[in-house]
Amino acid sequence: MTPVLRVNNLQVSYYTDAGRARALDGVSLTLAAGEKLGLVGESGSGKSTMALAMMRMIKPPGRIEGGQVIVDRTDLITISDEDMLQARLSKIAYIPQGAMNSLNPVIRIGAQMTDAIKAHQDQSTADWISPAEMEKRCKQALESVDLKSDVFKMYAHELSGGMKQRVCIAISILLRPKVIIADEPTSALDVVTQRQVMETIDRVQEQIGAAVILIGHDMGLMAQFVDKVAVMYAGRLMELSTVREMFTDPKHPYAQALIRSLPNLENKGVFNGIPGMAPALLQLPGGCAFHPRCIKAMEICTTVRPEPVTLPSGQILECHLYSEKA
Amino acid sequence: MIKLIIRRLLFLIMVIWAASTITFFIPRLSEKNPVRERFAELARSGGFSPADMEKIIASYSAKFGLDKPLWQQYSDYMVSIARFDLGVSYNKYPKTVMGLIMDSLPWTITLLLVTTVLSFVIGNLLGAIAAWPRAPQWVRSLATPFILLQGVPSVLMGVLLLFFVAFKLKMAPLGGAYSTGVIPDWSSPAFIWDVVHHQLLPALALLFGSVGGWTLSMRGMGITIQGEDYVNFAEHKGLGGYTIFKDYYLRNALLPQVTGLALALGTVVSSAIIIESQFGLPGLGRVLDAAIRSNDFLVIYGVVLFVTIAVATLMVLMEFIYPLLDPRIRQE
Amino acid sequence: MTTAALAQPEIIQPSRLTLVLRYLRRNKGLAIGLFILLLLVIFTVYGSATADLTHAYPLSVKSKQPPSVEFPLGTDFFGRDLYVAMVVGLKETAIIGLLAGAIGTIVGVVLGFISAYFGGGLDAVIKGICQILTPIPALLIQVIVAGSLDKRDVTIYTMAFVVVLLAWMGPTLVIRAQVLTMKERQFVSVAKLSGMGDLGIIFSEILPNLLPFIAAAFVNQVFYSVFASFYLAVLGLGPLREPLLGNTIWAAQTQSAFFNNWWWWPLAPAVALVLILGSLALINMGMDELANPRIRKTE
Numbered sequence: 001m002t003p004v005l006r007v008n009n010l011q012v013s014y015y016t017d018a019g020r021a022r023a024l025d026g027v028s029l030t031l032a033a034g035e036k037l038g039l040v041g042e043s044g045s046g047k048s049t050m051a052l053a054m055m056r057m058i059k060p061p062g063r064i065e066g067g068q069v070i071v072d073r074t075d076l077i078t079i080s081d082e083d084m085l086q087a088r089l090s091k092i093a094y095i096p097q098g099a100m101n102s103l104n105p106v107i108r109i110g111a112q113m114t115d116a117i118k119a120h121q122d123q124s125t126a127d128w129i130s131p132a133e134m135e136k137r138c139k140q141a142l143e144s145v146d147l148k149s150d151v152f153k154m155y156a157h158e159l160s161g162g163m164k165q166r167v168c169i170a171i172s173i174l175l176r177p178k179v180i181i182a183d184e185p186t187s188a189l190d191v192v193t194q195r196q197v198m199e200t201i202d203r204v205q206e207q208i209g210a211a212v213i214l215i216g217h218d219m220g221l222m223a224q225f226v227d228k229v230a231v232m233y234a235g236r237l238m239e240l241s242t243v244r245e246m247f248t249d250p251k252h253p254y255a256q257a258l259i260r261s262l263p264n265l266e267n268k269g270v271f272n273g274i275p276g277m278a279p280a281l282l283q284l285p286g287g288c289a290f291h292p293r294c295i296k297a298m299e300i301c302t303t304v305r306p307e308p309v310t311l312p313s314g315q316i317l318e319c320h321l322y323s324e325k326a
Numbered sequence: 327m328i329k330l331i332i333r334r335l336l337f338l339i340m341v342i343w344a345a346s347t348i349t350f351f352i353p354r355l356s357e358k359n360p361v362r363e364r365f366a367e368l369a370r371s372g373g374f375s376p377a378d379m380e381k382i383i384a385s386y387s388a389k390f391g392l393d394k395p396l397w398q399q400y401s402d403y404m405v406s407i408a409r410f411d412l413g414v415s416y417n418k419y420p421k422t423v424m425g426l427i428m429d430s431l432p433w434t435i436t437l438l439l440v441t442t443v444l445s446f447v448i449g450n451l452l453g454a455i456a457a458w459p460r461a462p463q464w465v466r467s468l469a470t471p472f473i474l475l476q477g478v479p480s481v482l483m484g485v486l487l488l489f490f491v492a493f494k495l496k497m498a499p500l501g502g503a504y505s506t507g508v509i510p511d512w513s514s515p516a517f518i519w520d521v522v523h524h525q526l527l528p529a530l531a532l533l534f535g536s537v538g539g540w541t542l543s544m545r546g547m548g549i550t551i552q553g554e555d556y557v558n559f560a561e562h563k564g565l566g567g568y569t570i571f572k573d574y575y576l577r578n579a580l581l582p583q584v585t586g587l588a589l590a591l592g593t594v595v596s597s598a599i600i601i602e603s604q605f606g607l608p609g610l611g612r613v614l615d616a617a618i619r620s621n622d623f624l625v626i627y628g629v630v631l632f633v634t635i636a637v638a639t640l641m642v643l644m645e646f647i648y649p650l651l652d653p654r655i656r657q658e
Numbered sequence: 659m660t661t662a663a664l665a666q667p668e669i670i671q672p673s674r675l676t677l678v679l680r681y682l683r684r685n686k687g688l689a690i691g692l693f694i695l696l697l698l699v700i701f702t703v704y705g706s707a708t709a710d711l712t713h714a715y716p717l718s719v720k721s722k723q724p725p726s727v728e729f730p731l732g733t734d735f736f737g738r739d740l741y742v743a744m745v746v747g748l749k750e751t752a753i754i755g756l757l758a759g760a761i762g763t764i765v766g767v768v769l770g771f772i773s774a775y776f777g778g779g780l781d782a783v784i785k786g787i788c789q790i791l792t793p794i795p796a797l798l799i800q801v802i803v804a805g806s807l808d809k810r811d812v813t814i815y816t817m818a819f820v821v822v823l824l825a826w827m828g829p830t831l832v833i834r835a836q837v838l839t840m841k842e843r844q845f846v847s848v849a850k851l852s853g854m855g856d857l858g859i860i861f862s863e864i865l866p867n868l869l870p871f872i873a874a875a876f877v878n879q880v881f882y883s884v885f886a887s888f889y890l891a892v893l894g895l896g897p898l899r900e901p902l903l904g905n906t907i908w909a910a911q912t913q914s915a916f917f918n919n920w921w922w923w924p925l926a927p928a929v930a931l932v933l934i935l936g937s938l939a940l941i942n943m944g945m946d947e948l949a950n951p952r953i954r955k956t957e
Contacts, residue, residue: 017680055562088564096562101555105654106577115573116563155653171563340790348794352802470687473943477935479885481892482928485911538939546946589792596797600893614798618805630798638793 003030004178004211005092010067012046012053012235014281015060021281023049023062025235025289028308029316031211033178038222038243039215040258041232042278047215050232051181054213055094056084072178090120093172093210095201097184099164103156110152113138113171120175141170144207145200162193169200176208183215198225219262223247231255234279234289237308240316251311252319253294288320296321334642338635345634346407349627350400407631423628426613433503434609437525438598441532442591448533449540450583454576456541457548460567469541476538480597484531484604491527498527501606528605532598536590544583551579581652588644592637688944694937698748698930705745713739714746714901725922732922734906735913740926743901748930750814751903754887755934758818758825759880765822766829766879767872773830774837775864785834788827796824800886804895812897821886829875836871840864874945881938888931903927 012024024046031037039047052058054069056076069076071091076084088094096102104112114134121128129137139149145166156164165185172180182201186194202225205212214226222229222243229246231238231254239252250256257274276293279285285292291301300320308318449472455461456469478486492500504510504520511517551557552575560574602611610629617625649655682689713719716736723733731740773784803820804812840863890896891904894912898905910924 057558057561085564085566088562090564094559094562096555096559098555102559104556104560104574104578106581106652107573111573115565115569119563119565119569157654168559337790340786341793344790345794348799349802352799352806473939474936476939477932477937479888479892479931479935481889482907482931485907485924486928542939542943542946545943592793592795593797596795596801597889599798600801600889614801618802626802630795630802633798634794637795641793 002032004033004072005029005031005213006068006070007054008068008070010050010053010069011065012049012058012062013065014062016282019282022235022284023281024053025284026067027232027235027237028067029230029237029240031179031213033211034206034209035228036205036212036214036226038226038229039213039232040217040219040222040229042217044234044278044281045232046235047232048183049235051094051183051213051215054092054179054181055088086120089116089172089177090175091177092179092181093175093177095165095168095172095180095182095185098188099168099185100161100188102168103159103164105156107155108152109154109156109159109167110135110138113141113152113167113174116171116174137174138170141174142167144173144204145170146196161189162196165189165193165197166200169197169204173204173208173210177210179213180205180210181213181215184217185214186218186221187216194221201225219258231258234284235281236289236318237316238290238318242314245313245315251315251317251322253296253321254290257295288318334645338638338642341638342407342631342635343404345631346404346627347400349630350403403627423624426625427610427628427632430609430613433607434595434598434602434611437528437532437602437607437609438591438594440525441529441536441598442587442594444529445533445536445594446540446583446587446590449537450544450580452537453541453544454548454571454579457545457552458571458575459552460571469545472534472538472541474538475534476542478535480531480535480601481604483534484528484601487527487531488604499524501604503606503608524605524607528601528607531601531604532594535597536594539590540583543586544579547579547582548575551575554578581648584651585644585648588637588640591640592633595633595637685944687940691937691940691942691944694933695941698933698937702745702748702752705742706749709739709742709745711742711746713742715899722920724920731926732920734909734923735915735920736909738901740906740923743906744926744930747901747903747906747927748934750900751884751887751934754814754818754821755880755884757815758822758883758887759876761818761822762825762879762883763829763872763876765826766875767833767868769826770830770833770835771837771864774834774841781834784830788830791824791827794824797886797889799824800890801893801895804890804893812895814897814900814902817887817890817896818883820890821883825879825882825886829879832871832875833868836868837864840867870945874942877938877942877945881935881942884931884934884938903931 007027007029010024010027011022014021014023027046027050029037039050041047049058049062053064054076056064056069058064064077067077071087074087074091076087076092079087103109114131117129117134117137135152139152142149142151147163147166147170151159151163151167159167169185180201185201186197189197198221201212201214212226214222216222226243228240228242230240231246231252233254239246239250239255241250241255245251246255247259250259254274257272261272261274263271274293279289279292285302287303288294288297288301288306291297294301298320304320306318306320306323308316309322310316311322452469452472456466458466475483487498488500492498499505502524504517504524556578557570557574560570565574599609599611599614601607602609603615606612610633613625614629616622617629682692716738719729719733719737719739721733721735721737723729725732729739729741731744733739734743769784773781800820800823803823804817807816887896887902888904891902892908892911894905894908896902896905896908898909904927906927907924910920910927913920915921915923
């Protein structure tokens with residue numbers, strides 16, 4: 001299966017008064033159509049930056065410094081600005097975190113959906129789509145996320161949090177993109193609504209056969225939803241495994257520590273944290289970024305950054321423990 | 327809904343009361359007596375014996391109630407205001423205050439309306455563009471000179487414009503409402519153009535100083551709006567810069583600015599009145615100026631009161647218009 | 659497993675001064691405004707120290723002289739040395755601006771703070787008074803007040819007072835709004851929970867966060883005071899003997915300076931006024947950034 005998304009060595013830095021912070025330091029991964037990838041990591045690990053970089057929405061003082069983001073044979077990093085505008089929503093779509101404020105308060109929901117279609121008019125079809133046709137499509141999209149078609153005429157403030165999130169999902173599938181990035185779509189919601197929203201994403205994704213990248217820090221949610229999990233730390237991809245492997249046999253010491261820290265029912269009351277703090281991106285430690293906190297750190301870990309290696313099982317790891325085993 | 331209207335009416339009444347009380351006491355604290363001033367004027371032109379003058383002044387003062395104790399004058403005044411009677415001008419007797427105001431009002435209103443609306447539109451647009459990172463740099467920098475121009479009071483601008491444009495370049499008239507010797511004829515386009523021509527410099531003087539205020543506040547508002555999630559999401563949707571500017575950015579940033587419109591009118595009024603004196607326009611400015619010089623109490627009150635009530639009413643009206651513009655506030 | 663924190667590697671922060679200078683480099687408006695103001699201050703201080711200040715008053719020197727080496731800014735109809743008149747005028751304008759500005763800001767901070775912090779009926783009253791006084795055209799009232807005063811009673815101090823009379827409502831409402839939002843935010847509740855007394859909260863938690871707004875309000879008030887006092891002076895309602903900027907222009911207008919070709923007479927005060935107000939406007943714009951961090955641009 002040819003991958004529908006290929007990220008090669010993506011690098012993003014933020015230039016602040018206090019220096020240069022490497023938010024993404026050479027991240028690579030691939031996704032096939034219909035695959036679901038969960039991207040997890042602590043705050044500052046680079047997961048949101050990843051999403052923004054793929055949508056080419058990094059603003060000053062941040063800058064994309066290198067790498068490729070290839071969706072369906074087009075490298076989003078190098079295409080022109082107008083082409084990127086077209087690519088957004090039609091090739092790669094984004095579901096925002098906290099849809100509370102993501103909808104324009106002064107225009108109706110319907111208008112916010114049709115303006116997205118109108119903006120992509122020239123590219124998506126050869127003929128001109130009539131307003132009536134546009135309305136029909138939008139209402140279909142609303143219904144596919146379990147919303148009544150009257151929502152089309154409503155204003156954002158008339159909807160609940162969960163409904164607003166589903167409107168955002170509906171917008172993201174309007175043009176049948178190849179890749180959908182869902183950036184912590186359920187963080188601001190209660191558990192019941194979380195489930196509804198995740199099921200909705202699942203369903204629409206199957207309908208249009210898109211690949212999904214789900215960003216978050218709720219491992220439980222990941223376990224239920226994704227096929228593969230990628231763990232990020234200090235702007236680097238530490239481990240990428242299938243969800244089964246990640247939860248039963250993580251290989252990277254950081255991933256292992258993460259899984260170990262998940263509360264489980266047999267071990268009630270025992271909390272395993274990871275000693276230390278994530279490094280400031282302004283001053284990354286030499287060598288492997290995790291070595292100061294790693295219980296399996298070796299001499300080489302302090303000086304040489306490990307190259308990502310792909311194990312026979314398909315897992316990708318950035319750790320000296322596995323460098324020879326490739 | 328009714329409660330809201332009552333509260334707003336109460337507000338209006340309080341404002342009127344405060345304004346009338348303030349304007350009542352201030353001129354009366356001074357020594358000048360308007361009747362005396364008027365007669366001094368007359369005396370300069372004709373022969374009056376001082377004894378006769380004093381007698382006439384005394385009788386007129388009694389007639390106008392100027393010899394009554396202060397508190398009684400106050401209550402009398404308050405009562406007459408409640409009856410919408412602003413009294414008569416001492417100085418220009420027998421013209422009524424209301425009459426004086428009404429005669430001069432149209433001139434002031436046109437000047438004010440045009441300047442305020444233009445200032446709002448231009449200022450806010452400039453401010454919105456100044457805060458928009460994707461606008462070309464040269465357009466964005468247009469905002470700065472206007473912001474700086476806030477430092478040039480309209481009066482000063484008036485002087486400069488009068489000197490350079492009117493006197494030196496002879497591109498505009500030196501003052502007055504219309505050319506001297508012309509008989510007003512509102513049906514003739516030539517006359518209307520003449521009037522417009524005369525309003526140009528005063529309008530510009532007012533405009534230059536006021537655009538900057540809108541630009542500055544809109545710029546701040548614009549930057550806040552840009553940080554909003556929905557502007558961000560609009561970009562994620564792949565919408566073009568112009569669409570985002572118009573529907574997501576401008577429409578949201580403009581809303582709070584509208585509330586400032588009524589207040590802006592209030593501040594412009596003060597400068598406008600002074601500009602009118604400068605350019606010899608027959609508006610409220612001239613009326614007020616003459617009244618202050620001769621301490622014609624009732625005219626002073628009348629003008630200030632009138633302006634205050636107009637501004638306060640506009641402010642209240644704005645509160646009712648705002649929900650029409652912002653769907654979040656519409657009361658069902 | 660324990661969760662002890664490991665030592666963090668040291669982040670070397672550039673010195674405070676460097677950060678301030680870097681910031682000024684980006685916020686050009688603020689930098690230019692401050693610079694112009696500095697120049698004006700230097701001019702005034704130098705002039706006050708070196709020139710004969712009596713020359714700022716009528717009948718001191720030869721009148722109606724254009725600018726020359728002896729009289730760098732020329733002299734006016736009444737025999738004032740305009741250079742010295744500028745020095746004194748700027749000083750007095752500064753006094754009015756700072757005095758009225760300070761009073762207005764202090765009143766605004768105190769009232770706004772009390773109103774928001776203690777809430778209830780007091781808040782309603784203060785807010786009500788501010789709202790009711792706002793539609794009243796301040797400039798007109800000031801004109802009336804100044805016009806009613808006996809000419810001899812008008813000094814720069816009375817002018818400052820007149821100007822401040824209807825100017826304090828703005829800062830009050832702004833500070834009030836800010837304190838209200840702060841009251842809602844966590845850190846006040848946390849401070850209260852940890853047992854801090856009211857006074858402690860005020861000084862250690864709220865005031866530091868209010869500083870940018872107080873500073874902005876102050877700049878605003880100074881701007882407004884200079885503006886309003888200029889208006890009064892230019893209408894001939896100022897202390898006529900003093901070489902206030904507005905007075906000089908009023909005198910020049912009544913003597914038809916432009917038409918008599920004494921162009922230098924109104925020019926100097928006009929330029930000075932534009933510089934003052936312009937620099938204040940720039941500083942205001944620059945401070946916009948400080949209060950609203952999103953405006954900060956970086957290279």
